[in-house]
Amino acid sequence: MSKGIKKVRQSIEQRKKARGVPYSGSSKKQFTPPILQEEEKHGYAPVISDSGMTRERQNRMVSGFMLKGILSVLLFLGVALLWQMDSPRLQSSKEWTSNVLTEEFPFAKVNVWYQDTFGSPLAFVPEESKQQAEVAAMPVNGSVAESFQTNGTGIRIAPEGQTEVTALQEGIVIFAGNDRETNKTIVVQHPDSSKTTYGYLSNIDVHLYQHVSGNQKIGQFTPNEESDTVFFSIEKDNNYIDPVQVIKVDDVQ
Template sequence: MRNSADEIRRRYADKIAGEEQEPFKTSLYTGPSTPVQEKKKGPRFNGSFFLFQLMAGVCLFLGAGILFKNDGQQAVKGQEIVKKMYHNEFQFAAAQKWYENQFGKPLALLPDKQAAPQKELAGTEKTDNYAVPASGKVYQSFEANGKGIMVETGKSINVDTVKEGYVTFIGKKDKLGKTVIIQHSNGEESWYGHLDSIDANVKLYSYMERKKPLGKVSPSEDGKTGKFYFAIKKGNTFVDPSKVGIHFE
């Protein structure tokens, strides 16, 4: 009998202990708890840095104005430097290539490159070599011309780009007539002169792929053949096209 009473007291004590350990429950279902995710913050606009850039631009503009109002010896040297900076063509192609190598996206401030195909055709490989602008034979050599060569071609054929790049000049040049200049990513330029016509798709600062038509050759004196001028420029110096691997008949 005593053992039975002890057993009852033990069971009652165990029951009370179990109720105390049971967590508090409510009738409202709140769902499974999830960790609170911190909202991603985008880049904040730095007003002070923008103001600094604006003020720096204004100071440079005013400084250039004061420089050109001064006739002193040092001012004249500064004027020559500024003039040289403005007269030299900006290296669009080189800047574009550097930016894409560094950041992987086209630089928005440069001319649009959307016209360039993103994928190469099957079975073709992109190359850094120069293509031949048009089939023909050289009748005025680089040594005789001093800056470029004159090429005799078939009648009314196309003159193509030798390498991809940006159009930096369209118009007429002295002794060259209608001319197109393409700037390439390696800093070189290809010149195409004595064109009879320029293709309508060729626009100033537009991006041109390799072996795309620029225009038509000019007719020769007898009208039986065509001709055009071609040159390669590295920096401020013209070089023989054969030195960069461009060979004609």
Template sequence: MSKIDDIRQRHAARKKGIKSFSGRQSETIKSHGTSSQRPDHDLNSVHPLFRTQSFIIKCMIAIVLILVVAIIDKQQGATFDQTKHVVQQTLNRDVNFTKLSSWYEDTFGSSPVAFFPSLTDQDQAKKTTGQGAKKQEADYAVPVSGQVSESFSTQTNGILMATKPGSAVTAVKSGTVISIENKEGIGKTVIIQHNNAESWYGKMDGVKVKPYEFVQQGQKIGSVKKDQDQERGTFYFALKNGDHFVDPIQVISFD
């Protein structure tokens, strides 16, 4: 065999080896590329609690309702007066935070974090065992220590109590504070909602609660404001059932 033939054979063998190595490398790259790709369903997956179509439909319904209310508000005539009245009553109606809290606890097993503080360990134990809480909530408690100085009337919608200045005022029943504001004739007033009822505490000073706070029966919510003579305090109290005020003396025993 000549030297030229020997060189040709070695060149052919080397070329064959290079092709074999290139083929194996290509297969390795393909296999890694296939395994590293994410499945199509992962890329297109949607959060199980979010439905795009349902969200869009709800947004469209909300927009339509807003447009309808705006159109009705701009219309004149007796035909639309009744509809306007119903819409205004609905918008002015207070949210029943007590029922909302009860529904939330029954559904999710705990108090709403954003609106209501969590129960203490003692209160949670009472709620779990059912001892004490139900018995305590059976009746309304007396809001302050004192004597009734002015009976209920339709003009005042409540009663006045003579007491010591700075006397502690407590919640007559568990509920949610829905308002703290100054009202004409009764000064700073705290309103607590109890399902369909409300308790009003007027002529207050040093309020210890905040709006949308859940309070327990007997919890201190503030103190009685001093009168001008500084020798006594006058406390205003009212009970509201639905849309009507009722005589607290018929519900609570002020002995």
């Protein structure tokens, strides 16, 4: 084969290489574009399972639970150790710890402090519930069927028929559900640290930690064979107060 023919063939092969066209005798494999799935055509990448990433995420979760468990144990041991020590310097710490573990959190009082400090209610308080001073009234219209002196903790009010149950004053609902003694019951905590309880209700229209305003409807009562009265009590500083002495008797119809 003449040198001229070889040069021509070499020139053709070089031009084919430049254009990416395979030529005879080439050792390179042809590139075949992948077939797109239907999801990929619309811009959704296929889900690729990565056992390594899943295992790492599980390890982080286990580590988090273990850390919380260790901190809980340390907190328990710290409180136990605090109560075992008789140093007078730790007396105030013991009293504070005892109050934190036994007393209810003052949601209503904190809400009032927050409004006074920052000028707006907390997130769980709706904007329209900024209150003006309201006249306290009995939660239902009716006559007192059982006095505080007879009951010892509250009074029983007998409405004439189906009626709405309203909150005595502004506060935060700290209980809304079934009570062993008073069945369907609502307990509202007020800014002055007092609590009012409304028992033997037919329906409950509020939920736990809901902010309520004075005279706002919180439930409903319909007399029936099992109960024809609503239980109502006022508690402050772990002592029950006669509602008739707090609310004007004229408000009870």
